[in-house]
Amino acid sequence: MTETFEPKIVAFVCTYCTYAGADLAGTSRMKYASNVRMVRLPCTGRISPMFILKALQKGADGVLVSGCHPGDCHFAQGNYHARRRWTVFRSLLAFTGIPEERIKFSWISAAEGAKFAELINSITDEIRALGPFEQYQELQKVIETQSTY
Amino acid sequence: MGIQEQYRTDAANLLDSGAVKLVIGYGEGSTPERRRPIFIRSAEEVGRLVLDANCIANLSAYLVPEGLLSDGKSVAVFLKPDGIRSVNILAAEAQLNPEQVVILGFNIDAGLANPLPGRKANEFAPLLASLKSAGLSTDLQREADRLEQMTAVERFEYWKEQFSKCIKCYACRQVCPMCYCRRCIVDVNQPQWVNTSSHTLGNFEWNIIRAYHLAGRCVACGGCDRACPVNIPLRLLNHRMSKEALDTFDHFAGESADQKPVLATFRQDDPETFIL
Amino acid sequence: MTRILLHSRVDDCLSAWRSAGFRVLAPSKRNDLTRFDEVHAASDMALDLVLPERTIKDHFFPQTEPLLNYRIKKQAIESDEMLPPQQKRIFFGVRPCDASGLEIDDALFGWDYKDRYWFSRRENSVIITIACTRADDFCMCTSVQLSPDSTKGSDVMLHPLKDGRGWRVVTLTDRGKELAETIASMLQEDASETAPAASVPVKFDLDKVTSWLADPSNFESHLWKEVSQRCIGCGSCTFLCPTCHCFDIQDEGDTYSGIRRKNWDSCSFAMFTMHTSGHNPRNTQSTRWRQRIMHKFNYYQGKFGVNSCSGCGRCTRQCPVDMGITETLQEITNLPR
Numbered sequence: 001m002t003e004t005f006e007p008k009i010v011a012f013v014c015t016y017c018t019y020a021g022a023d024l025a026g027t028s029r030m031k032y033a034s035n036v037r038m039v040r041l042p043c044t045g046r047i048s049p050m051f052i053l054k055a056l057q058k059g060a061d062g063v064l065v066s067g068c069h070p071g072d073c074h075f076a077q078g079n080y081h082a083r084r085r086w087t088v089f090r091s092l093l094a095f096t097g098i099p100e101e102r103i104k105f106s107w108i109s110a111a112e113g114a115k116f117a118e119l120i121n122s123i124t125d126e127i128r129a130l131g132p133f134e135q136y137q138e139l140q141k142v143i144e145t146q147s148t149y
Numbered sequence: 150m151g152i153q154e155q156y157r158t159d160a161a162n163l164l165d166s167g168a169v170k171l172v173i174g175y176g177e178g179s180t181p182e183r184r185r186p187i188f189i190r191s192a193e194e195v196g197r198l199v200l201d202a203n204c205i206a207n208l209s210a211y212l213v214p215e216g217l218l219s220d221g222k223s224v225a226v227f228l229k230p231d232g233i234r235s236v237n238i239l240a241a242e243a244q245l246n247p248e249q250v251v252i253l254g255f256n257i258d259a260g261l262a263n264p265l266p267g268r269k270a271n272e273f274a275p276l277l278a279s280l281k282s283a284g285l286s287t288d289l290q291r292e293a294d295r296l297e298q299m300t301a302v303e304r305f306e307y308w309k310e311q312f313s314k315c316i317k318c319y320a321c322r323q324v325c326p327m328c329y330c331r332r333c334i335v336d337v338n339q340p341q342w343v344n345t346s347s348h349t350l351g352n353f354e355w356n357i358i359r360a361y362h363l364a365g366r367c368v369a370c371g372g373c374d375r376a377c378p379v380n381i382p383l384r385l386l387n388h389r390m391s392k393e394a395l396d397t398f399d400h401f402a403g404e405s406a407d408q409k410p411v412l413a414t415f416r417q418d419d420p421e422t423f424i425l
Numbered sequence: 426m427t428r429i430l431l432h433s434r435v436d437d438c439l440s441a442w443r444s445a446g447f448r449v450l451a452p453s454k455r456n457d458l459t460r461f462d463e464v465h466a467a468s469d470m471a472l473d474l475v476l477p478e479r480t481i482k483d484h485f486f487p488q489t490e491p492l493l494n495y496r497i498k499k500q501a502i503e504s505d506e507m508l509p510p511q512q513k514r515i516f517f518g519v520r521p522c523d524a525s526g527l528e529i530d531d532a533l534f535g536w537d538y539k540d541r542y543w544f545s546r547r548e549n550s551v552i553i554t555i556a557c558t559r560a561d562d563f564c565m566c567t568s569v570q571l572s573p574d575s576t577k578g579s580d581v582m583l584h585p586l587k588d589g590r591g592w593r594v595v596t597l598t599d600r601g602k603e604l605a606e607t608i609a610s611m612l613q614e615d616a617s618e619t620a621p622a623a624s625v626p627v628k629f630d631l632d633k634v635t636s637w638l639a640d641p642s643n644f645e646s647h648l649w650k651e652v653s654q655r656c657i658g659c660g661s662c663t664f665l666c667p668t669c670h671c672f673d674i675q676d677e678g679d680t681y682s683g684i685r686r687k688n689w690d691s692c693s694f695a696m697f698t699m700h701t702s703g704h705n706p707r708n709t710q711s712t713r714w715r716q717r718i719m720h721k722f723n724y725y726q727g728k729f730g731v732n733s734c735s736g737c738g739r740c741t742r743q744c745p746v747d748m749g750i751t752e753t754l755q756e757i758t759n760l761p762r
Binding site for chain 2: 077
């Protein structure tokens with residue numbers, strides 16, 4: 001029997017837009033993949049790149065970072081700052097061999113419950129197709145074993 | 150009069166007149182090719198200053214230790230264009246007042262040190278603008294291109310091998326003028342973001358974060374790369390970050406003292422092609 | 426008559442040792458770094474180096490070593506010890522300074538508590554040293570009462586032959602003799618002359634240095650500030666040192682489980698002596714540098730009767746700002762009496 005691989009995806013979302021969007025998806029009884037573990041934060045500006053590394057360290061196969069559309073930030077500018085950081089951090093991750101396909105960014109407003117459900121489904125499919133992020137998880141496994149000599 | 154003599158005289162005059170309290174320069178090192186940072190506090194000592202094509206270290210890191218500039222007095226420092234850019238960044242990030250930094254500027258060309266006119270960081274603006282239009286190092290770009298042509302899996306393997314050598318001595322951080330944080334993120338333990346152990350995972354995390362924190366701030370002085378005792382090509386990571394800042398945000402680190410740090414500012418029309 | 430080992434027989438030795446269950450490590454170059462690594466053929470070795478960049482200490486006292494893993498349960502904490510594997514190893518082509526470093530550290534690791542991790546590796550390892558016929562500007566073994574052919578810490582000593590064909594083999598310990606027996610058929614009787622050992626100039630006056638350091642009035646000397654002014658506080662000198670042995674115990678994991686590790690630590694780091702309260706008894710780089718020198722040439726000497734320096738010179742060779750032990754000890758030597 002072969003089990004299909006179910007990826008672990010961590011989503012860092014802003015409470016005002018994407019989290020509310022996810023809530024809307026739920027209250028609208030929309031179905032979406034259950035692979036996403038959501039972490040709610042006050043603003044995308046609060047989402048440090050450390051979070052992404054921590055998620056990978058703890059075994060995530062993919063990460064989603066999502067917040068308000070430009071211009072909609074509850075704190076006026078948080079998402080603009082976040083956007084610059086992601087641009088830079090994303091290129092750094094790609095340069096060190098962490099595939100861009102595993103680290104996703106999106107804008108989802110409180111009204112976009114349907115977009116949220118669709119996005120989660122498509123990301124989950126995509127990362128399921130990529131398979132587990134073994135290369136990174138291998139590093140974690142190695143440190144849990146005894147030194148080789 | 151050669152540049153070395155000229156700058157010794159300049160240093161002596163600066164100290165004698167009380168214009169500066171300290172001159173940070175280069176002295177002879179433990180081998181004929183090595184130069185080491187030295188600190189000159191009186192005009193009698195200026196004979197120890199050496200200036201030639203071996204003076205490659207970026208001495209601006211010695212400007213940031215706590216308390217050095219807090220008395221309002223000035224310090225003179227030997228700087229190449231990369232060091233002048235560092236001073237601009239430190240000023241832009243409110244780490245020092247550029248008025249307190251007297252620059253004894255020089256560049257190295259064809260194996261010779263040549264003087265650069267100017268004393269304060271803002272006087273070098275035309276020079277720095279010309280550096281920006283000359284663009285980033287093509288040699289580094291070639292190396293970066295070689296890596297970017299690999300698949301993600303190969304690239305990961307490449308960096309894994311490189312980072313597995315890391316011994317977490319933090320020479321890269323300590324030598325860098327931009328790494329002035331009182332408490333580095335890796336030394337923060339509540340929460341412990343980065344594995345402190347020097348296993349490949351911990352090393353990977355540390356090196357990624359170091360490079361990220363230098364995005365749009367690195368002036369490519371090469372100090373970290375030379376300092377690394379295990380020869381990790383840190384210059385490549387830094388270069389990739391500088392390229393991103395320049396290509397995407399038109400940001401050339403340290404162009405002027407009032408340049409906004411690239412990650413502390415934004416434009417409403419910043420590109421966002423990757424955002425779903 | 427003496428026995429020699431020809432370069433051409435090294436491959437045979439390697440396979441004999443491997444079939445006897447040894448893992449053979451020798452200086453080699455991989456990924457732009459020279460260090461001791463497992464080798465399978467003589468061609469993997471980089472024996473022409475003055476010194477590999479990394480020391481063999483790394484293989485006895487690794488930079489990070491798991492001690493135990495733990496799981497925090499509701500009513501109890503479970504833990505399992507993690508011990509080093511029992512692997513017989515041969516270190517081939519060690520330099521006398523690195524080999525001496527091991528013996529210097531034996532005193533520390535076996536003093537009040539016998540460190541199992543260190544000694545199980547020590548007991549499972551045979552050190553085959555090659556005497557130096559070449560030195561560089563930074564070598565300083567002769568200044569710390571060692572020499573380019575000192576036998577301290579070695580089980581077998583190889584003296585390069587003048588004609589460059591191989592080495593004269595001198596066994597020094599029982600372990601070394603046993604090992605030589607395993608390759609007896611590959612050695613040959615030969616009276617060829619050995620090449621002269623490298624000439625390494627004495628760079629400072631060790632007696633003067635130790636007595637100056639032992640004088641409490643010099644603890645607050647202005648010299649400490651002067652020599653360490655440019656120190657940037659990285660740990661490269663300590664981490665590349667064959668005798669530096671400071672470590673820190675860290676728990677790495679989450680709320681429910683994790684691993685307790687022994688990691689290298691460095692007296693150069695500001696965090697090294699930082700108290701929880703925020704107070705730091707060594708709050709400037711000069712006090713940290715003083716500690717490093719004092720530890721090596723005064724405290725260690727007082728406790729174990731030996732200096733904690735084997736003169737490899739890596740501290741200066743690799744220093745980003747061209748500092749190092751040699752220069753400081755030269756400054757002390759040059760002080761007016």
